[in-house]
Amino acid sequence: MIWSDLHVERPLSEAELRAWIRSVFAIDDRLVAVEKQYDYPSDPALLASHVFVAWDQFTGQYPFRVTVAVKEPSLEHVDEVAAIDALARQTGARLIVFDDSPEPDHVLLVEPDGTRRGAYVDPDALDHDSYEIAFYEGREQRDGEAANG
Amino acid sequence: MARRVGKSLSEDAGAAIEKMYRDAGEGVEDVVKRVRAVDEEMARKLLDAAERVGREDAGRLSRGQAESAADSFGKQKLRTLLEGGKWPPDGAPRIEARVPHDRHMLNRITARMQKKGLNSVILPHVDVQADVDAINLGQAERVDSDFKINGRVYGIESNGTLFPRSGDGIVQLDRGSYWALQTMIAHAGDPERTAFQLAVQGLGRTEQDAAAGVFELWRKG
Numbered sequence: 001m002i003w004s005d006l007h008v009e010r011p012l013s014e015a016e017l018r019a020w021i022r023s024v025f026a027i028d029d030r031l032v033a034v035e036k037q038y039d040y041p042s043d044p045a046l047l048a049s050h051v052f053v054a055w056d057q058f059t060g061q062y063p064f065r066v067t068v069a070v071k072e073p074s075l076e077h078v079d080e081v082a083a084i085d086a087l088a089r090q091t092g093a094r095l096i097v098f099d100d101s102p103e104p105d106h107v108l109l110v111e112p113d114g115t116r117r118g119a120y121v122d123p124d125a126l127d128h129d130s131y132e133i134a135f136y137e138g139r140e141q142r143d144g145e146a147a148n149g
Numbered sequence: 150m151a152r153r154v155g156k157s158l159s160e161d162a163g164a165a166i167e168k169m170y171r172d173a174g175e176g177v178e179d180v181v182k183r184v185r186a187v188d189e190e191m192a193r194k195l196l197d198a199a200e201r202v203g204r205e206d207a208g209r210l211s212r213g214q215a216e217s218a219a220d221s222f223g224k225q226k227l228r229t230l231l232e233g234g235k236w237p238p239d240g241a242p243r244i245e246a247r248v249p250h251d252r253h254m255l256n257r258i259t260a261r262m263q264k265k266g267l268n269s270v271i272l273p274h275v276d277v278q279a280d281v282d283a284i285n286l287g288q289a290e291r292v293d294s295d296f297k298i299n300g301r302v303y304g305i306e307s308n309g310t311l312f313p314r315s316g317d318g319i320v321q322l323d324r325g326s327y328w329a330l331q332t333m334i335a336h337a338g339d340p341e342r343t344a345f346q347l348a349v350q351g352l353g354r355t356e357q358d359a360a361a362g363v364f365e366l367w368r369k370g
Contacts, residue, residue, distance in 0.1 A: 002324045002351075005264055033349070038260040038335055046349045054350070056261060067264070067328075071351030100266030104250075104304075104312050123308040127250055129261070 001070040003080050006087070007062035007131045008095040012055070017066070020090055021051050024083040025075050037067065050075060060130035062096050085114040096121070096131060109133065222282035240287035244309040246296070248281050253313050255367050260335035268327040272366055275301070275318035281311065320363055325352055329360035334367060 014034045021032045033049035037056040040046055050072035056065045066087075070076055088095055088110045096107040096119070105126055109119045118137030125132040229236055237243060249271065251257035256273045271277060280298050283289055289296035289303075296303050301316030313319045322330060329352045336343040347357060 002264070002328060004266070004324075035349075038332075038346075040346055040349050042345060047345075049349070052349060052351055058261075069351040098263065098265055103306075104265075105306055120307075123306040123310055126306075127308075127310055129263070 001076045003068040003070070003083075004097050004100065006066045006068075006084060006095050006097055007058075008064040008066060008087075008091070008093050009062050010093050011057065011064045012066070012091055012093070016091055017053050017055065020083075020087050021053060021068075023090070024086055025051055025070075025078055027051065027075070031072075037065075058129055058131065060125055060132045062094075062131040062133075084110060085116075088112050089114060096133070105134070106137075107133075109136070222278075222285065225282075225286065237285065238287035240289065240291060241285050242296075242305055242309060244307075246281050246284045246303075246305060247308075247310045248277055249303070249311045249313055255363065256370065258331060258334055258367075260331045262331065264324045264327050264331070266324055268322045268324070269313040269315070270320050270322060270327075270330075270363060271313050272318045272320065272363075273370060284311070322359060322363065323356075325356035326359035328352060329356040330363055330367075333360055333364040337364075337368065 017034050018029055018032055021027075021034075022029055025032075027050055030045075031048070031050040032053065033046045033051070034053045034055070035041075035046070037054040046052070050070075052069040052071060054067045054069075056067075057063055058065060068083075070078070084095070084097060087093075089112055092112045094112060095110050097110065099106060099108050099118075103120075105121050105123045107119050107121055108116050110116050120134045120137070122130075122132040122134040226236065228234075229238070237245070248254075251259070252262040253269055253271055254277070255270050258270070276299075280289075280301060280303065283298045284296045284303065289298035291297075292302060294304065295314060296305065296311075297316075299317070301319055302314040303311040304314055305311050315321070328350060329347055332346050332350065332352070333343055336346060
C-alpha cells in the first residue's frame with residue numbers, strides 16, 4: 001500500500017522519519033528503511049523492510065516530499081490520516097497532502113496541532129514542481145476561476 | 150510695369166503653390182510608405198511573437214507539434230486579432246489553455262514527479278498541441294467545466310494548464326502503478342536494478358503489470 005505523497009515545510013532528518021514510523025506502526029527500527037528517492041543502495045536489508053520511506057527535496061514552501069510504502073500486509077490497517085497528523089505533531093512542521101480530488105491544485109494543509117483545512121497551491125509553481133499555498137479554501141477568490149469562462 | 154510685376158508675382162505664387170502641393174503630395178506618399186513599412190514590420194514582429202508563443206511549450210512537445218503550434222494556432226490567433234475578431238473565441242477558456250504538466254505526458258515522465266491516487270497519462274501518439282489549439286479556438290465541446298476534443302476529455306487548472314481526464318490515448322494508473330512506471334523509466338535498460346527497486350518499494354505484480362504495458366509504449370517512443 002502506497003500512501004499519498006506528503007510535502008513538509010522543512011527537511012526532516014532520517015531520525016525524525018524513523019521515530020515517526022516506529023510510533024505509528026509500533027515496529028522494530030530494523031524493519032524500517034528510509035532512503036532518498038531514487039537510487040537506492042543494493043542492500044538486501046532494504047528488501048526485508050516492512051515499511052519503506054522515500055524522501056526527496058524540491059523547492060517552494062513545502063519542499064520536502066515523503067512517500068511511504070507499507071509493504072507488510074499486517075500493517076495495512078494503520079490509519080493513514082491519523083499517521084499524517086502524528087507526523088505534523090511530532091515534528092512541529094506543517095505539511096500538505098494532495099487529496100486526489102479532481103482539482104490538481106487542491107491540497108489539505110495539516111497544522112502541527114492536527115488541524116486540517118483545504119487550500120490551493122499555486123498552479124504556476126506546481127508546473128515547476130514547486131509547492132506554494134496560493135490561498136486557503138473559502139478565504140479568497142481564486143484568480144483563475146476565470147480560466148473557465 | 151505694375152502689371153508685369155503683378156504677373157510675375159502671380160506666376161511665382163502659382164509656382165510656389167504648385168511646388169507646395171507637389172511637396173505635400175510627395176510628403177503624404179512618404180508618410181504612407183513609412184506607415185506601410187511600419188505596419189509590415191509590426192506584422193512581421195507580431196508573426197514572430199505568435200510563433201514564439203506557439204513554441205512556448207515546445208519543451209513538452211515534439212518538434213513537429215511545436216512547429217504545428219506556431220504555424221496554425223499562433224497565426225490563426227494573430228489573424229483574428231488583426232481582423233478585429235473576438236478573442237478568446239466563444240467556447241474557449243478565458244485564460245488560454247496550456248499543455249498538461251509533464252507528469253501527464255508519457256514521453257516526459259521522470260522519477261521525481263508527483264504520484265497521485267489516480268494518474269492520467271497521455272500516450273505519445275496523441276497530438277496534444279492540436280487538442281490545446283482546438284480548445285483555445287473554441288472548437289471543443291464543453292462538458293461542465295471540462296473540454297472534450299478528438300475523443301479526449303481535459304480539465305483545466307486556474308492558470309489554464311490542462312490535465313487529461315479520459316479518452317482515446319489516455320491511460321489511468323493508480324499511485325503504485327505510476328510509481329512502478331517511474332521506476333521502470335528511471336532504470337530503463339537495467340532490468341536487475343529495476344526489479345530490485347520495485348521490490349524495495351513493495352510494488353507487486355499488479356502494479357508492475359499495469360505499468361509494464363505503458364512502459365513498452367514509452368520504450369517505443
